[in-house]
Amino acid sequence: KRAFYIGRFQPFHLGHQAVLEMIAKEVDEVVIGIGSAQKSHEVTDPFTAGERVMMIRHALGDTGVPHYAMPIEDIQQNTVWVSYVSSRTPPFEIVFSNNPLVIQLFREANIEVKQPPMYLRSQYSGTEIRKRIVHDMEWKHLVPPAVVDVIEEVNGVERLRNISKTDY
């Protein structure tokens, strides 16, 4: 049995990892959709799809979560989004999500959706982690060690601080 789980993973953090470890207990494999794959170098979306693939590969490497991480670009047409996703992913029969639009679209397509519990949402949040990186606050304890390595390899801290500046 295969499950689908989608996020932007900007960056991949310990909340995502906890959810995926829980999902892996219920299914054989997880198809992970990396959403807004076309975006990078934006304050809300600093990392490329390829960098996010690396984060997920290395973070999940030794956790026993068999997975495929697939970049998924945005399309501006929700009516065909489920078919669009399904056409570029391995087949899956259940979706895990807490995103209301994602839940709505899959349920309308008669695909089963389960809502996983949130893990310490106030700290394990992409928005919170990006804010901490920009403001030079502690952030490394909120992501898997492998994600720290990827962010360091691509100079992600400097990138995020630079793109959050303005030209006046």
Ligand code: ATP
């Ligand atoms: P951002 O603040 O940038 O939106 P995020 O932490 O919400 O980042 P996403 O990539 O948007 O991360 O999340 C992907 C999915 O993971 C979403 O459906 C979200 O609800 C879920 N998620 C995020 N944080 C947690 C958490 N701490 N526990 C459980 N699920 C989480």
Ligand code: MG
């Ligand atoms: Mg989010």
